[in-house]
Amino acid sequence: MILEFLNEIFRRLQSITWQSVILTLIACFAAWVIHKIIQEKLSPLSKIPSPPGRLPFFGHLFTLIEAGNAHYKVQDWHGKYGPIIRFNSGLGFGIGAERVVVYGADLIKQVLVTNSYKFDRSTFIKSLVPGSGNGLFASNGKDHARQRKMINPAFNIANLRTFVPAFVDCTFDLVKVRKELLCMEQI
Numbered sequence: 619m620i621l622e623f624l625n626e627i628f629r630r631l632q633s634i635t636w637q638s639v640i641l642t643l644i645a646c647f648a649a650w651v652i653h654k655i656i657q658e659k660l661s662p663l664s665k666i667p668s669p670p671g672r673l674p675f676f677g678h679l680f681t682l683i684e685a686g687n688a689h690y691k692v693q694d695w696h697g698k699y700g701p702i703i704r705f706n707s708g709l710g711f712g713i714g715a716e717r718v719v720v721y722g723a724d725l726i727k728q729v730l731v732t733n734s735y736k737f738d739r740s741t742f743i744k745s746l747v748p749g750s751g752n753g754l755f756a757s758n759g760k761d762h763a764r765q766r767k768m769i770n771p772a773f774n775i776a777n778l779r780t781f782v783p784a785f786v787d788c789t790f791d792l793v794k795v796r797k798e799l800l801c802m803e804q805i
Contacts, residue, residue, distance in 0.1 A: 663716055667699040672706055677715060679708025696721045734766075735759060 658664065671681050685691035695703050701721045708715060720729055729737055738758045754765045771777075 666704040677706025677708035
């Protein structure tokens with residue numbers, strides 16, 4: 619029975635031409651692109667300001683590369699478009715690679731602390747550090763809340779004060795190294 623079924627499928631596949639295969643692949647790709655564009659236009663993120671110059675499939679990738687330092691370019695965009703912006707990094711073929719960036723202590727606190735359960739963290743962290751698992755920085759929802767509840771006591775103000783001398787020592791060491799590097803550059 620199974621052998622007959624497989625023979626029938628094989629027989630039907632032999633009658634398919636290369637032209638029909640290529641046409642089918644092109645139609646599938648076009649349908650996928652249209653689906654992604656419609657999905658993006660209907661997304662709630664589409665209401666967030668975005669800089670101009672976005673290219674299909676590449677997003678703002680060339681703008682970020684041209685700037686030399688993506689961080690400074692995003693800062694510039696914040697100055698022009700406000701404390702919440704979205705841009706397309708161009709990674710992931712430019713479709714579905716939307717990034718939302720918030721500036722300002724109050725907004726960051728709202729996203730990371732007050733309403734953290736409403737925002738999913740990017741999978742970028744997991745891809746950046748393979749094997750990092752589902753730790754505090756990469757987890758979402760109830761997993762994140764549970765992990766944070768367990769780790770919060772270690773970060774109370776009394777414990778953090780004990781770290782101040784180490785922070786000061788490391789800061790002085792870093793300043794010393796930077797001064798030495800600056801002196802070497804001036805020679």
